[in-house]
Amino acid sequence: MKIKRVNIIVLDSVGIGALPDAADFGDEGAATLQNTAKAVGGLKLPNLESFGLGNIAEIEGVAKVDKSKAAFAKMAEESNGKDTTTGHWEIAGIISKDPFRTYPDGFPAEVMDQFHQAIGRESLANKPASGTVIIEELGEEHMKTGKPIVYTSADSVFQIAAHEDIISIPELYEMCEKAREILQGEHAVARVIARPFVGEPGNFERTANRKDYSLTPPEKTVLNHLKDAGHKVMAVGKIENIYAGEGITDAVHTKSNMDGVDKTLDYLKNEKEGLIFTNLVDFDSKYGHRRNPEAYAEALESFDTRLPEIMEQLNEEDLLIIIADHGCDPTYKGTDHTREYVPLLVYGEQVKAGTELGVRETFSDIAATIAEIFGVEGTGNGSSFLEEIVK
Incomplete structure (x- = not known):
């Protein structure tokens, strides 16, 4: 059968x-x-x-x-x-013989300068962090300034966190698409990830609107x-x-x-x-x-x-x-x-x-x-x- x-x-x-x-x-x-x-x-x-x-x-x-x-x-x-x-x-x-590149010290200026130019604004953080910790640390500043929070981890990821009331889901996804275009070649991270959240300072919560943008x-x-x-x-x-x-x-x-x-x-x-x-x-x-x-x-x-x-x-x-x-x-x-x-x-x-x-x-x-x-x-x-x- x-x-x-x-x-x-x-x-x-x-x-x-x-x-x-x-x-x-x-x-x-x-x-x-x-x-x-x-x-x-x-x-x-x-x-x-x-x-x-x-x-x-x-x-x-x-x-x-x-x-x-x-x-x-x-x-x-x-x-x-x-x-x-x-x-x-x-x-x-x-079989992947070469590991994806990671950024234990954050992303270099050549990456971030291109990203900021592409999205028309500066960003916050640019460092390895836990997603829940980083939004507690910088969520209020993000809400005041409108700057997205960029962070990474021990994985090969470029993550963008933003409050859904400050940066809309479509706009956040567009930022991720622009980052994905930049992060190729030498800086080809495995994934760019949209990390939207809601709530108030001291009570932020990530939502199910996460979206991953992987390399092909x-x-x-x-x-x-x-x-x-x-x-x-x-x-x-x-x-x-x-x-x-x-x-x-x-x-x-x-x-x-x-x-x-x-x-x-x-x-x-x-x-x-x-x-x-x-x-x-x-x-x-x-x-x-x-x-x-x-x-x-x-x-x-x-x-x-x-x-x-x-x-x-x-x-x-x-x-x-x-x-x-x-x-x-x-x-x-x-x-x-x-x-x-x-x-x-x-x-x-x-x-x-x-x-x-x-x-x-x-x-x-x-x-x-x-x-x-x-x-x-x-x-x-x-x-x-x-x-x-x-x-």
Whole structure:
């Protein structure tokens, strides 16, 4: 029997232990799932447990099972990085040997001068910062002056924060587009991100109108090959932005993890062929970077309670792939992503229950498997595990 539809769900930042080279990234000992579980006295993830999550690593509260419902593995990142763009590009078949440039001291004058000229005003900050901290620090000054807040992080990002009543959403997006045009070549950051917020000084809150402007992938991904062959590629959440629209045939954006699950269910109910590619970002943006293991655990448990709904919408020609793109250990020092393995869970009626896929060398094994399922051109990276999992 042929698989006709695949749903990839990326649990953004849900890593499962430090990679062998984690020390090179300053991340020795990081383990998002394991350390989150320890911090809260154990996770309650009965559905993911039945899939075999506890068979991949020892996670407090998540038991090993004798025969998992899903095939399982942990995957290493071959690319030189630990950010969203690098991880997602690798899932789709691109290995990034050169890391995206970061700006620990802020952006140089040659970048900022061009940006200020393009937007017709000066900006505030230009330094690495937590998004919630920087708007508390400079939000009031921003409201008085109308100057946007520009900041970065340990990731390769140029972020622009602005109050929605001071700089409108369309104007903020236009500023981001201008920054994206400037940040090419030598200063080609992975993403320019619009970070709108609302509220009053002392009570600011970021809104769901965030928008990411990624670099265009340097070569075709498996998404392009699917689209070129006439298959639907449906993006949920920030997937469309991560690939700069490349290889996407239809997209919906989301306000939260649960909204992402709802939008995924909509596609599962209405579209019977192709790839549904979902990113659930709250783990990372709301809880990982903010170093909040309690809320991170709650988000994991909330997703787990929705998993049966997703399973109910799958038919005998479907495959569900659950993966992450990097780590963001909420118990670790700093506020950065962490260089980790990610879990892989593959479920469907055609999957041999209990299949152990070992330690995969690259996230690109996903792309190779997708290419084989749909009979399209691969990217040349990764190895398909299709034969290992099908009955």
